[in-house]
Every structure is written in C-alpha cells, then in structure tokens.
Amino acid sequence: MIMQLIGLTGGIASGKSTVSALFTQHGVPVIDADVIAHRLSQPSSPALEAIRSTFGPDAVDAHGALARDWMRQHVFGHAEARTRLEAILHPLILAELDQGVAALPSETNYALIAVPLLFEAKGFRERVARALVVDCSEERQRQRLMNRPGMNDELADAIIASQLPRQTRLQYADDIIDNEGSLEELAEAVALQHQRYLTWSAAASP
Ligand SMILES: CC(C)(COP(=O)(O)OP(=O)(O)OC[C@H]1O[C@@H](n2cnc3c(N)ncnc32)[C@H](O)[C@@H]1O)[C@@H](O)C(=O)NCCC(=O)NCCS
Numbered sequence: 001m002i003m004q005l006i007g008l009t010g011g012i013a014s015g016k017s018t019v020s021a022l023f024t025q026h027g028v029p030v031i032d033a034d035v036i037a038h039r040l041s042q043p044s045s046p047a048l049e050a051i052r053s054t055f056g057p058d059a060v061d062a063h064g065a066l067a068r069d070w071m072r073q074h075v076f077g078h079a080e081a082r083t084r085l086e087a088i089l090h091p092l093i094l095a096e097l098d099q100g101v102a103a104l105p106s107e108t109n110y111a112l113i114a115v116p117l118l119f120e121a122k123g124f125r126e127r128v129a130r131a132l133v134v135d136c137s138e139e140r141q142r143q144r145l146m147n148r149p150g151m152n153d154e155l156a157d158a159i160i161a162s163q164l165p166r167q168t169r170l171q172y173a174d175d176i177i178d179n180e181g182s183l184e185e186l187a188e189a190v191a192l193q194h195q196r197y198l199t200w201s202a203a204a205s206p
C-alpha cells in the first residue's frame with residue numbers, strides 16, 4: 001500500500017479545522033501546519049531567536065514565546081514583514097510536516113496535510129497528490145471570522161487580502177468541500193469525500 005497525501009486548504013475561517021476534525025473521526029490522520037506553526041512559536045523553538053533578531057524584542061513576550069498579537073498587527077497588511085516571518089517559519093514547518101508523514105502508520109491509505117497557504121507558499125503543493133479546498137462565500141467567511149476574539153474589519157480585510165482570492169483557489173482545487181451550510185451538511189460532505197478518497201487511494205496503489 002502506497003500512502004497518498006491530500007492537501008487540505010481554504011481561506012481563513014473557511015472551516016479547515018472543522019473539516020480536519022471530521023476526517024479524523026473517520027480515522028484519517030491529519031497533520032496540521034497551523035498546529036506546527038503554533039508549536040514553533042513556543043519558547044524552546046529554534047525559530048524564536050531568528051524572530052527576535054529579525055523583528056526586535058517586541059516580537060517575543062515575557063515568557064519567551066512569540067508575541068502573537070504584536071506579530072498579527074505587524075505582518076497582515078505589511079507584505080514585506082510577512083515574507084520575513086514566513087522565510088523563518090516555512091522551512092521549519094515543511095521539515096516537521098515531513099517528519100509527521102514519515103511517522104504515520106504504514107497501513108495508512110491516505111492522510112491529510114492541512115495547510116492554509118497550500119497554493120501561496122513554496123514547497124507545500126508539490127508534497128501532495130491532490131488539493132482539497134474548503135469553500136464558502138466571502139460573506140460567510142467574514143461572519144465566522146468576526147466571531148473571533150480581537151478581530152476587527154481592518155484586520156479581517158488585511159488577512160483576506162494576504163491570501164489567494166476565492167476564485168483562484170477554486171481554480172487550483174482538485175476537490176472542493178462546500179461549507180456554506182450547516183455542520184450536519186458539512187459532515188455529510190466529508191463522509192462522501194472520504195469514501196471517494198478511499199476508492200481513489202486503493203486504485204492509486206499497485
Ligand atoms: C502571524 C501569526 C503570529 C498570527 O497568529 P494567529 O494566532 O492570529 O493566527 P494562526 O497562526 O492561528 O493562523 C490562523 C490563520 O491565519 C492565516 N495565516 C496564518 N499565517 C498566514 C500568512 N503568513 N499569510 C496569510 N494568512 C496566514 C491562516 O488562514 C491561518 O489558518 C501566525 O499566523 C503566524 O505565525 N503566521 C506565519 C506562519 C504561517 O505562514 N502559517 C501558515 C502555515 S502554512
């Protein structure tokens with residue numbers, strides 16, 4: 001059995017984490033780039049010293065972890081700063097993704113790699129056989145995003161503008177999960193897609 005990798009992506013607050021949790025309920029392993037990025041922002045991380053020397057002492061909090069609020073304000077709406085942060089974090093995220101894949105059980109049919117910037121950032125798309133996009137309208141996306149603590153219109157605009165436009169992401173998709181509706185509808189869509197991937201991964205393995 002050759003394990004197949006699917007890249008799961010979507011705009012901010014489109015529902016990637018919710019979809020990941022639903023695939024996990026079907027026993028599908030999910031390796032999440034956001035979870036890795038959060039781990040890399042903890043005090044012991046090799047990224048922190050590079051972040052401090054690039055962005056200055058304000059980028060690190062009193063405990064030695066990444067100052068997330070500070071960094072959010074500094075990178076969204078500031079493409080050059082965002083590129084510098086990504087240049088530090090993305091190679092480390094890719095290395096941890098590869099380690100995670102290598103540690104998966106050998107009997108795995110297929111696994112998901114959840115990556116918000118699957119199409120935007122270098123190195124991610126080429127690691128997966130197919131790209132699965134979680135999609136919803138921009139109105140629904142903003143509605144879900146604005147429920148997040150500390151969010152405001154200006155920050156939401158800046159984050160959405162730093163990601164691919166919805167239509168471009170849909171053009172790059174191999175598969176799409178619609179997340180405009182209820183959680184029940186989403187669970188049904190994931191169950192259907194899971195069956196398709198089981199069939200596809202069995203056919204793709206010699
Ligand atoms: C800027 C940071 C500190 C803000 O932290 P915050 O807690 O607000 O966000 P969190 O990390 O939970 O990410 C939430 C969402 O923000 C969006 N996002 C994160 N990083 C980026 C980015 N570089 N460009 C565009 N959107 C991004 C994604 O949709 C992601 O799902 C953080 O997002 C970060 O360290 N980003 C750089 C690492 C990265 O590129 N992560 C994406 C993995 S491919």
Ligand SMILES: Nc1ncnc2c1ncn2[C@@H]1O[C@H](COP(=O)(O)OP(=O)(O)OP(=O)(O)O)[C@@H](O)[C@H]1O
Pocket residue numbers: 010011012013014015016017018019034116144145179180181182183186
């Ligand atoms: N179909 C749905 N019905 C109702 N609420 C939903 C639905 N899908 C997602 N949500 C809610 O919308 C919010 C965003 O979803 P989620 O965290 O899964 O998105 P995400 O794409 O992982 O976000 P991020 O880009 O920040 O990582 C969450 O509060 C989630 O519970």
